[in-house]
Amino acid sequence: MAVPAHDPRDHEFALKYDISITKVVSPFEKSYVFEGPYTGDGFAINSSNQLSGLDINGLSCKEAASKVIIWLESSGHGKKKVNYKLRDWLFARQRYWGEPFPVVYLGDTDEIVPLPENELPVILPELDDFTPTGTGEPPLTKATSWVRTIDPISHKPARRETNTMPQWAGSCWYYLRFMDPNNSTALVDKSKERYWGPVDIYVGGAEHSVLHLLYARFWHKVLYDIDVVSTKEPFHCLINQGLILGEIEYTAYKDKDGRLISADCDCNPGDHMHEKISTEKVIKVGDYHLLKDNPNIRLTARAYKMSKSRGNVVNPDDVISEYGADSLRLYEMFMGPLRDLKTWSTSGIEGVHRFLARTWRLIVGAPLSTGLYKNGTVVTEDEPTVAQLQSLHRCIVKVSEEIQETRFNTGISAMMEFINAAFKWERLPKSVIEPFVLLLSPYAPHMAEELWSRLGHFDSLAYEQFPEPQSEYLRESKIVLPVQINGRTRATIMVDEECSEAEAFGLASANEKLSKHLFGKTIKKLIYVPRRILNVILETQKASS
Incomplete structure (x- = not known):
C-alpha cells in the first residue's frame, strides 16, 4: 500500500527499516496528534501541493477523493471511471429449449438483421432428436428446414440463429404477464401495470434471489427504459426463506479394532470408521447426544441438506396422507x-x-x-x-x-x-x-x-x-404496584388497574414482606396514587426516658 501511517503491515515495515512515516489522514478535523497506524475514515492532512495548486487539507476523505478526481480530469492527467463488480452476461445457450433469438443472418454472411414485429414470436421447431450434436453446434442446427429461411424485409436467403436465450429470458418478467395474461397486443397494459405493480412481496430462496431476481431487475430496468413499465424497480420487498434441512443424523465412530470411541476424544474421529445410529438408540444429556446403551460414547449430530443421494428427502405426499395438508x-x-x-x-x-x-x-x-x-x-x-x-x-x-x-x-x-x-x-x-x-x-x-x-x-x-x-381489550387488568413504608420501597403487589386505596392497603397488609413492617404499628397516613404507588406513613415511636 506504501502508506505506513495508515496500514499496519506498512507501519511495521517502516519502523523496522527506519523509513519516514507521513500521516495524511487524521481522525480529528483540527488535531494531527494520534497514535498510528490509523486505518479509519477521517480528514486529509499534509495533503497540499503548491506547484499543482491542489490543496485537500481539512476535507473529509470522500470530499478529498472527489476533489482529486476533478483536478486530474481538468489538468488532463486522468479520467473518472466507475467500476462495477458485475460482468457481461453470456446470453447465448447451445441447447434446444429456450427462446429463439428474433434475428437472421443474410446469406452465408455474419450480417445480423432483426426480424420485424409481425414475424414474432419465433416458435421453436418440432425436433425428434434434440440431444447435443457432438460438434459444438447447437441442437437446432439439426432443424435444417427451419434454419434455412428468407429475410422478410429484403426477401434474400437467410439463416436463423441456432443458439437460444437462457431460461432467465422467459422467467424474469412473468410477474408482469400475470397482471395481464390474455393481452395479445402488448406485454402488459399500462393501466394494469400501474395498478398492480410493483410486486409487494417476493418470496424466494437465497440462491434464487442471487440469480433470478438479479436478472429480473436487469430485465425490468430495460423495460422501464423503453417505457413498457412505469417503475424502476420490480419488487417492493424481497424475503428469502431459510433452507429446510433433513432430519438430524447421528454418527458413532470406531477405531481400527472396531471399538466404539467418543466423538470428543483426543484423536480425530474423522480418521476412523463411522456408522449411522438410529434415533431410538440416542439420548440427549445437556447439549450432548449419547449412545443410550453406552452413555460414555458421545455421538455427532448433524442435519444435512435434503438430497436423493443422502436418502433424507421427505415426501410431502406421505406426510399429507398421515397427518393432512393443514x-x-x-x-x-x-x-x-x-x-x-x-x-x-x-x-x-x-x-x-x-x-x-x-x-x-x-x-x-x-x-x-x-x-x-x-x-x-x-x-x-x-x-x-x-x-x-x-x-x-x-x-x-x-x-x-x-x-x-x-x-x-x-x-x-x-x-x-x-x-x-x-x-x-x-x-x-x-x-x-x-x-x-x-x-x-x-x-x-x-x-x-x-x-x-x-x-x-x-x-x-x-x-x-x-x-x-x-x-x-388490550389493557392489562392487573398492574404491579410498589409499596413504600415511610418513603422506602419494601415490596410490590399485584392489584387491579382500578384498585381503590382500601383494596390496595388490604393487599399490602396481607403481603408477607410488608406485614412484618406493619405489625403492631400505628398508621399515621396513607398516600395512594392509583396505578403508581402506595406509601404507608407510620407513627414515629418516641424513645422512653
Missing part, C-alpha cells in the same frame, strides 16, 4: 422464522397435529358429543365476557404482528395459548370463536373453511375482513 403446512411455519435455516423433524408434526385436533374438538365437540348446536358446533350465542374478549384480542394482535414480520411460528404459539385458555371456559361465544377461525385460516385453510361452514356461513371465509384488535 398439519404439514402448519408445521413448516411452526419450525421457526421464515428466513431462518431449519431442521426437519417428522415427530414435530405430531405437536401441531394435536393442536388442530384440539381446536376441532373445542369448536365441533368430541366425536360422541351430544351437545352439538344446530350448526354442528358447541359454540353458543352467549355474550362474551371481558376476559374472553381480552384473550381474543391479545391473540389478534400477536398473530397480526407476526404475519407482518414473517415470524409465523410465534403467531401459531399465540393461537395455541388461546385454545388452552378457551378449553377452560364454560361457554364458547360465537362472537369470539369466529374471529379466531379467521386468524387460523391463513395457517390451516382447509380446516378453517370447514369450521366456518359449520358456524353457519355459506360463503368462503376468504371474503371476510381479517380481525382487527380493539384497544380497550
